[in-house]
Amino acid sequence: MADRRLLINAIAEMAENPEQLEAVQERGHCVVLAGPGSGKTKTLTTAMGRCILDDVKEPRGIACITYNNECAMELETRLARLGIESSDRVFIGTVHSFALTQVILPYARCVLPEISSTVRVASRTEMRAAVAAAHARVIGGGENPHERWRFAETKR
């Protein structure tokens, strides 16, 4: 759960920048355009902290979604500074992980009952094993299946 004292401090730091403050206070849709290093992430995390403290009451929750794992980790670190951590009510992660954990896993059985409830994203080891097996079955020969896979990935 967010820490109100930390949040108040974060908001106070924006006193010099009314547009940033306005974005943090916004209750509807909001698009923030700004150059690198100008404080977009800070605006986002502060807005999220304000939102979970003031707008979204228990038991409802909030999701903070980004493109890749690096960004997600960055967001997690920055949100932790406001006392916000992933929980039942707070989702921080990539769009893929959101789709998997918040949409597909809970509801796939309502639409496609044949999908097993234990479906998850494969680990790196599992993925390598699957690539090797598929390569042996379809292509075969002496080449390194993982190099071929990497090549295919960049070409995709």
Add this chain to the structure above:
Amino acid sequence: MHLCRAQILNFRNFRALDVALGANAVIVGENRVGKSNFVFALRLVLDPTLPDSARQLKLSDIWDGHDPTIDPQISVHVDFAEFEDDPALTALLTDYRLAENHHVARLTYQFRKKAEIVGRPQTESDFEFKVFGGGDETRQVKTDVRRRICLDVLQALRDAEGELASWRSSPLRPLLDDAIARIPQQEVTAVATDMSAVTARMAALPPIQDLETSLRERIAVMAGSTQDIHAKLGFAPTDPLRLFRSIRVFIDEGKRSLSEASLGSANLALLALKLAEFDWRRLKNERDHTIVCVEEPEAHLHPHLQRSVFQKLLREADRARSLFLTTHSPNIASVAPLASVVLLKSELDIGTRAYSLAKLNLKEEEREDLQRYLDVTRAEIFFSRAAVFVEGEAEVALLPAFARSIGIDLDELGITVCSVAGVNFSPYVKLAAALRLPFSVITDWDPRPPARALGLNRSRGLIQDIRIASSRQPPSAQESAALEGNEEALRQAAIADGIYMNNDTFELEIARTNGLVDALLTVIEGEDFGRIRRQRIVAWKADPSTIDAAQLLSIVADIGKGRLAGRLAAEAIGLPPPAYIRAALEHVAHG
């Protein structure tokens, strides 16, 4: 949101209970049928105050008649519907939607053999329990869910005083704490100061002072000076916060304490405070929905209070609260909205079954008719083993005598005779069919020459209603048309569904039945009529075959059907009833 379905498998009285529920539920049933077990089953899933040690059931909790060749397993499924219009409830329940119907969320309790045990389970420790949602074992129910959708059992209606007296359990506590927090500190202190002054004045009165001194001395002698507890006499603690927490509910404008109240008043106060507490918890966002569960509220509320309190609570729509009552009180059953009624009946070998009226398909005026009938008869039909539906008071007055004549004791067999006050049997047969109550309908053929008899369409409609209400195939259009043209076939089909008809009207059938006709003429002979009628009656007595239907009916109308029937009942003892009535009575008496 409300509970829309409950299933209880292999638990205590229940082999396989599956019951549809409405917005509120009033569980009606005789003693020992399993009403409390039903409540406990729900607690296994929903009660946040139930400890895990209580969720670990005993082998004796497994239904006695379970199949010994398979490992016994207790399951309780509780389904919620109409939660989607509330974002908070949706957040809580969305993970537990059913694959087959995503508008319904299911929570399940299961007690079963541990996976690692091979062979027959021997003791309780071979068993484990699990609570999960969405019909999917891997979906654990978050603690939030039970905290925010809460089953609150008001067992305290048995001990309202005790509940209210202890600060810890009193529903007044959170309300009072909240109120105190909103009083400015200087006000709290001022009241405490005033209270101290009054207490000091009281304590300064010599007799009180003497009493206090003697008390302190005794304590000092027993405990020694270092262990002294500094006892003082007072009205209430003088510490400001404690003083405010000692606020209590008084009755009769403050003249008497609640402990001096009748049990009924104490319960009323407790119920009111509990409901206020639930509203407060909702307001504080501690809870989203409370299922208020009251077991046998009749135990300590007198009949008029039962009726007025629960009539109000059951009909008042409150989205944040649903009521779950168990009762064997006709007073409560008779004010319960039809859709809330669930009847529990114990059945040999298959455990207790439930018959719910939640899905009873009625038109609005039919519903009102039935609700009125239940109210007036104090829900007699819920406590009956069979019913005979008749057109009016005349049949109601005469049927018990008729039954006795052919060796059937209606009271002993628990058969109720119900007048539908007219010919609209439809809602009544739907009710009886939904309750799976054996019944027969006694109705007139009502010939209207040259037009068709009224009984024809009436019985065709009833056959249709009865078949649909008892989940059987109604007659096809073709069959129905065939019945229309063939009176004999129609009568046979009607009898197969428990509908018994005469050839004319009730009074004329009596006049055409040997024995009864003499009793009838004796009764009307005793009335004060003019010369012409008296002569007519004398002639009919000499030769009953000369009775003129129109003349007789006009005499009957003058006496009044109900009054005539009442008198005839006394004369008819031991006389066999008309054949169609005998058949209808035997149908319900002998199944």
